[in-house]
Amino acid sequence: MQVMKFGGTSVQDATAINRVIEILRQQQTQSTIVVSAFATITNHLSELIESLKQQNISAAESHINYIHNRHLTISQDLNLESEIFCFIEEMTEELKQIVLASKILGEVTPRSIDSIMSYGERLSSYIIYHAMKNAGISISHIDARQIIKTDSNYSEAEVRITDTTQAIEQFCKPLFSNHDVVITGGFIGSDSSGNTTTLGRGGSDYSAAIIAAALNADRLEIWTDVDGIMTSDPRIIHDAKQILCLTYDEAAELAYFGAKVLHPKTIYPAVENQIPVFVKNTFNPDFPGTKIINFSKNNKMIKAIAFRPGITVININSNRMLGAYGFLSNVFNVFEKHKTSVDLVTTSEVNISLTVDDDKNLPLIISDLNKFAKISVQKEMAIISAIGEGIRNTAGISSRLFGVLKGINISMVSIGASEVNLSIIVNENDMIEAIRLLHNEFLASLPHSEIFREITKTDTE
Ligand code: ASP
Ligand code: MG
Numbered sequence: 001m002q003v004m005k006f007g008g009t010s011v012q013d014a015t016a017i018n019r020v021i022e023i024l025r026q027q028q029t030q031s032t033i034v035v036s037a038f039a040t041i042t043n044h045l046s047e048l049i050e051s052l053k054q055q056n057i058s059a060a061e062s063h064i065n066y067i068h069n070r071h072l073t074i075s076q077d078l079n080l081e082s083e084i085f086c087f088i089e090e091m092t093e094e095l096k097q098i099v100l101a102s103k104i105l106g107e108v109t110p111r112s113i114d115s116i117m118s119y120g121e122r123l124s125s126y127i128i129y130h131a132m133k134n135a136g137i138s139i140s141h142i143d144a145r146q147i148i149k150t151d152s153n154y155s156e157a158e159v160r161i162t163d164t165t166q167a168i169e170q171f172c173k174p175l176f177s178n179h180d181v182v183i184t185g186g187f188i189g190s191d192s193s194g195n196t197t198t199l200g201r202g203g204s205d206y207s208a209a210i211i212a213a214a215l216n217a218d219r220l221e222i223w224t225d226v227d228g229i230m231t232s233d234p235r236i237i238h239d240a241k242q243i244l245c246l247t248y249d250e251a252a253e254l255a256y257f258g259a260k261v262l263h264p265k266t267i268y269p270a271v272e273n274q275i276p277v278f279v280k281n282t283f284n285p286d287f288p289g290t291k292i293i294n295f296s297k298n299n300k301m302i303k304a305i306a307f308r309p310g311i312t313v314i315n316i317n318s319n320r321m322l323g324a325y326g327f328l329s330n331v332f333n334v335f336e337k338h339k340t341s342v343d344l345v346t347t348s349e350v351n352i353s354l355t356v357d358d359d360k361n362l363p364l365i366i367s368d369l370n371k372f373a374k375i376s377v378q379k380e381m382a383i384i385s386a387i388g389e390g391i392r393n394t395a396g397i398s399s400r401l402f403g404v405l406k407g408i409n410i411s412m413v414s415i416g417a418s419e420v421n422l423s424i425i426v427n428e429n430d431m432i433e434a435i436r437l438l439h440n441e442f443l444a445s446l447p448h449s450e451i452f453r454e455i456t457k458t459d460t461e
Contacts, residue, residue: 001176001217002027003270005034005186005208009225010282012039014077017128021135023223023285030176032215033183034208035128037120038074041067042187042201045117052099052108060099068092071123078131091123110154111195114188117155118145118196121185121204129183139181146171148189148207150197157189157197159210161269164189168214184211205266209277213269220270221278222262228279228290229254231443231452232305236432239444241452243303245291250303253387253421256343257306267292288453299389301451302397302442305435309382309428311343312359313411314366316352318373328352334368344383344414344423353412355383355425378411382431385423386438392418404441408434 004024011017024031036042044063051059068088075084098116102108108116121144129141147167150157175182186204189197199206205222212220227242229251234240246254248271252264267277271294280289321327331352335342338361345354356362362377369375390397398415401422412425426434446452 001030001032001215002219002221003032003034003208003212003215003217004221004223005204006036006223006282007204007225008036008039008042010223011035011124011128014074014131016282017074017078017131019282019285020128020223021132021137023282024132024137024181025135026285029218031181032172032211032217033128033132033181034186034204034211035121035125035183036186036204037124038070041070041120041124042117045120048095048099049108049113049116052102055103055106057099057103061096064092064095064099067095067119067123071127075127075130078127078134080127080130080134084127084130087126088123091119095119114154114157114198115196117198118185118188121187125183125185132181132183137181138179139183140175140179142172142175142182142184144184144186144188144207145190145194145196147184148199148210150189150191150199152191152193152195152197154197156200157191159189159199159206161210164210165214168211172211173215202263202266205262206269209267209270212275213273216273217270217275219276219278220267221280222267223280223282224262225281225283226279227281227284227287227455229304230455231303232435232439233307234455236435237305237439239454240439241443241446241454242287243290243451244288244449244453245293245451246303247299247389247420248292248294249420250387250389251292253385254304254306257308257385264292299393301390302386302388303390303451304387305384305438305443306387307382307384307431307435308357309380309431311355311357311381311383311425312362313353313355313378313381313425314369315376315378316354316369316373317350317376319350320372321350321352330372331369334365337368338365340365344412344425346412346414355381355412380428381411381425382428383423383425384431384434384438385421386442387421389420391415391420391422398422400441401438404437405434408437 006020048060048063071088132139149160149163186207191197229243230240232240255264270277277292278289340356340361342354366375408430410424415422
């Protein structure tokens with residue numbers, strides 16, 4: 001049993017959906033398919049809600065028209081039967097009724113917001129179901145609200161795992177006695193009163209991971225529109241490689257640097273249950289993609305050099321820190337008060353250095369910190385991280401790292417005993433050179449292996 005999730009771009013139009021059908025044909029095992037709404041539909045639904053809030057009914061209607069036409073076109077392009085067209089009309093009518101009700105009520109309740117947001121996945125999963133059935137796949141459709149059970153925290157509902165697992169056991173599993181494939185929509189669920197809820201934007205990965213865990217699947221595949229995760233940004237590092245295998249901790253560290261491919265939090269239910277997660281490209285299905293697992297086969301390596309410019313370093317100096325307690329908490333209270341997240345921290349007896357990437361509230365933060373410490377600020381800095389289980393498992397990696405960067409001024413270093421990342425702060429002007437030096441040292445000369453794959457020209461065509 002495997003669970004395959006296809007994101008919005010993977011099902012953006014009839015051509016893409018036919019590609020997904022081809023991928024599915026190659027599968028040898030029973031599969032549960034989780035799909036997102038067609039690309040941009042959820043954005044339209046969200047804008048529709050905004051128009052409703054502003055009582056701009058004509059704008060709301062034009063979003064509904066767009067959504068209606070888009071589903072109609074895709075269904076026509078897929079040569080679907082008339083049943084689907086009735087379904088699209090019904091769903092559109094329902095949406096119009098919600099709009100009307102909100103207009104009369106003069107407000108959009110959190111419950112109706114989730115109800116509106118659910119239409120993307122409800123429509124996409126049913127249309128794709130019909131396309132797959134027409135293509136001869138033995139498939140059944142299940143409404144996600146029947147199996148994903150949540151609390152009533154609309155827009156960011158929390159999944160109730162025990163009830164969900166039970167519902168999957170009861171309603172989803174039996175479908176496999178007559179079918180090879182079961183399809184459902186991601187992102188949506190229902191609360192204990194049966195109201196529709198949503199799991200937060202991008203929530204389909206999470207739905208898929210929950211289902212994979214409940215079904216005790218052998219693998220979870222997240223199908224998206226990129227080849228997986230790379231050792232560095234290929235726009236800067238021309239010989240960046242594709243990472244075939246990452247641990248969960250490594251993937252989580254990379255997420256901070258905008259490895260947007262997937263948010264590690266959302267696949268946690270799968271990883272926690274030792275289910276390997278594969279990130280694959282629908283537009284390049286033969287490419288192996290990246291595998292994410294909970295343990296490391298090769299834990300002696302650096303896997304990626306990640307970076308982020310636009311960082312501000314704040315140095316906080318005070319004699320009052322000597323032997324005192326509560327000082328750090330005072331410092332962090334200031335950041336909490338101004339809702340600014342701190343990324344890297346180092347401390348010594350009389351000094352704390354920390355970094356923020358959002359400096360919107362910097363003047364307020366500095367003025368509060370100035371009340372009890374001396375402050376200096378360095379702007380236009382960059383954070384560079386070497387990421388890999390090797391950091392905690394291998395002696396000598398830090399000395400190599402500092403050795404290769406000997407010509408570059410490093411303002412801050414952060415490494416912890418159990419960490420899989422060694423981060424340094426340098427001047428933005430030195431960033432690219434530092435990344436190149438590090439990538440050269442740790443990654444460039446590594447051969448094709450179970451962990452890395454060089455990008456050949458045909459891969460990117
Ligand atoms: N369609 C939803 C969104 O765009 C959920 C998802 O695609 O994961 O946020
Ligand atoms: Mg998405």
